[in-house]
Amino acid sequence: MAHDHDATADVYNPNFDDKAASWDDPAKRERARLVAESIVGIVSPDRTTRLFEYGAGTGLVTEAFGGRVGPALLADSSAGMREVMATKVLDGRLRDARVTDLDLSVPDAVLPDERFDLVVTVMVLHHVLDLDLVLSRFRTLLEPTGHLCIVDLDAEDGSFHGDGFVGHHGFEREALRSRLESVGFSDVDITDCGHVSHDDGTFSLFLAVARP
Numbered sequence: 052m053a054h055d056h057d058a059t060a061d062v063y064n065p066n067f068d069d070k071a072a073s074w075d076d077p078a079k080r081e082r083a084r085l086v087a088e089s090i091v092g093i094v095s096p097d098r099t100t101r102l103f104e105y106g107a108g109t110g111l112v113t114e115a116f117g118g119r120v121g122p123a124l125l126a127d128s129s130a131g132m133r134e135v136m137a138t139k140v141l142d143g144r145l146r147d148a149r150v151t152d153l154d155l156s157v158p159d160a161v162l163p164d165e166r167f168d169l170v171v172t173v174m175v176l177h178h179v180l181d182l183d184l185v186l187s188r189f190r191t192l193l194e195p196t197g198h199l200c201i202v203d204l205d206a207e208d209g210s211f212h213g214d215g216f217v218g219h220h221g222f223e224r225e226a227l228r229s230r231l232e233s234v235g236f237s238d239v240d241i242t243d244c245g246h247v248s249h250d251d252g253t254f255s256l257f258l259a260v261a262r263p
């Protein structure tokens with residue numbers, strides 16, 4: 052399956068705008084619930100925890116945190132996804148949340164003038180070509196006492212996206228640990244975080260937690 056690639060932005064865009072309206076299905080809700088439970092179990096956020104979710108899509112993971120986090124900033128490069136999140140902010144499904152089009156993979160992106168206790172990114176980084184730039188910006192956005200939580204695909208053979216995909220075919224856990232450490236993160240802990248079923252099989256996910 053071929054996809055569009057916006058080479059000018061260095062970001063692979065598999066038409067997330069078109070998928071936004073039908074994104075929230077039972078499988079994705081269940082994945083978001085498992086991810087949120089796993090992060091809560093490790094990081095123990097509370098109502099004061101300032102959350103930045105990057106590539107938040109329709110905001111399913113932040114929704115699944117419910118009242119267990121504080122104010123949230125939700126970024127996504129897809130206008131369609133942001134539109135769904137904006138609706139959820141208005142009708143209260145996303146409480147105390149703001150939505151932004153911030154794309155940290157754009158070299159001259161202007162970072163927000165605020166800091167966060169928790170940065171979460173789920174199934175996003177395999178789409179990001181300049182990984183070191185985005186990881187180092189996560190570090191900039193975190194308070195020194197904060198946590199970065201990455202959920203993504205374990206290394207796979209390319210069948211998750213199929214032909215034409217120019218992002219990462221998942222991640223080798225130890226290689227990701229090295230990249231996190233090379234941009235300054237420490238205490239990197241990587242554990243299993245369920246599976247995602249797709250047209251071409253079932254793919255395992257990891258949760259990486261790191262300190263800035």
Ligand SMILES: C[S@@+](CC[C@H](N)C(=O)[O-])C[C@H]1O[C@@H](n2cnc3c(N)ncnc32)[C@H](O)[C@@H]1O
Pocket residue numbers: 062067079105106107108109110111112126127128129132153154155156172173174175178179
């Ligand atoms: C596979 S979806 C995951 C959405 C959500 N995290 C979830 O788990 O349901 C990837 C999301 O990342 C967003 N995305 C991809 N590249 C991005 C970038 N460079 N900056 C911000 N968002 C990006 C896409 O628009 C899409 O909403």
